[in-house]
Amino acid sequence: MSLQIYNTLTRKKEEFKPVNEGEVGMYVCGPTVYGDSHIGHAKSYVSFDVIYRHLRYLGYPVLYIQNITDVGHLTDDADEGEDKIEVEARKRKLQPMAIVERYTRSYFEDMDRLNILRPDISPRATGHIIEQIEIIKSLIEKGYAYEINGSVYFSIEKFRDYGKLSGRSLDEMIAGVRVDSKSEKRHPADFALWKKAEPEHIMKWQSPWGEGYPGWHIECSAMSMKYLGEHFDIHGGGIENQFPHHECEIAQSEAATEKPFAKYWMHNNMVTVSGQKMGKSLGNFVTLKDAFEQFHPLIIRFFILQSHYRSPLDFSNEALAAAKKGYDRLVNTVLVLRQRIDLNQNGDAVPIDPETYKSKMIDAMNDDFNSPQTIAHLFDLSREVNQYLNDGKQYSTSSLQKIEELFLEFGNTVLGIIPDSIEMTSTINGAIDADLIQLLIDVRQEARKQKQFALSDMIRDRLKELGVLLEDTREGTNWKRTK
């Protein structure tokens, strides 16, 4: 089966056909860096990371752009609020760029721990003011935008297709928009491309309309088109940005270029916390740094990928604890497999056909990136492998290696959940540790031979307290880290 992608624009799955043979362009709305990232960010960026990884796995050269919003995202989308970063800067008595720097670093830290591949380019909005101004100028020239008192607004009535992404009509928009008599907009649903800066405003730039700053939507049009061209493959983001953010992006981009903007629009669903939406005002935020205290980042990643990216995901400690057990089971199989490979035994090939699994997993991923289905196949594989590893027979090392490669191909390369090495899931490191543990295992083995079980159990118990779990098998004692 060829790759099928659910396109929000058409509301159905479509076969993926790249705009250009040479390269796939993918743009995903990045974070506004005014606070620590939360589990909602994790779901979004893990989802698109897997999409990026799978496209690369299929052999597409992908150029992945994810912006950093460091200006223009207002606290109120009626274009009347303050800039989120300035608000935070004032609160902390820091310069806005210090806030931006701090939370950009924090963001990448968290994303790295989640084993998310860095985008190829992480452009900042403030670094692309000129590009944004150019688009706005062209929109004014073409009659799609108008200037009033140093601000520029996009006139949605001029753009016939406004509403095509979110399925809204202009009439609905008028009904839905907050009535504000003070507004200088011609139509209540018009949106700001450029805002005049008041004297006390810190982040501002010179423009043909005086000192000001860009609106939120325009940065994504400017940066996506700068790096990917006017018509490119995939534009992604959270479903809550479908309207108004992405709708506005389409309007301003297509009006400016007179070409279709992104070909496939992809939206990931939201995270709820114990059944409720996670929101600033609700105060039920779970930051990633907090979540990582309780659960290893890869478990959180696994938990996210156990549901589909377009499904909502409910975050709770119980659900995470259940995911951890399943995750451990999967990783345990790989650990045991590796330990068996290290023994370098001879024997028949393991009677598992990697190609059957491989094609099932590719099909699952090709079906709109169905990671839960792919994980289910990994569990099937895991159970079958465990059967053979437990049957007392010896199998050829090369056939075991083929199985390990299969685990890595999908568990690591595509899904990014299974680590390359044991150390990756551990907080303790170092070869000396491993050698010392092996020494204790050997001593304990000797004690067991002599039936000194009190001593052998003590070694096992004390090691467990230190975060090292021993498991006796026919082939000897295996160990793994639990902290």
Add this chain to the structure above:
RNA sequence: GGCGCCGUACCCAAGUGGUAAGGGAGAGGUCUGCAAAACCUUUAUGCGGCGGUUCGAAUCCGCCCGGCGCCUCCA
């Protein structure tokens, strides 16, 4: 109020026309000095409810009930 999504076992969660994946939890068993891990068996004649289309529906259509999202900041 407008637009849209969802409702699958005790919990989480795939499946969108061909007779219900997977994980967790529970029960029984095998292995083991014990434990842990692993494996085996078992847990939905049924997919919110009621109608309809069809040889056939969890999947398509209609109505009803329940939950959620967007329309205000959000990934």
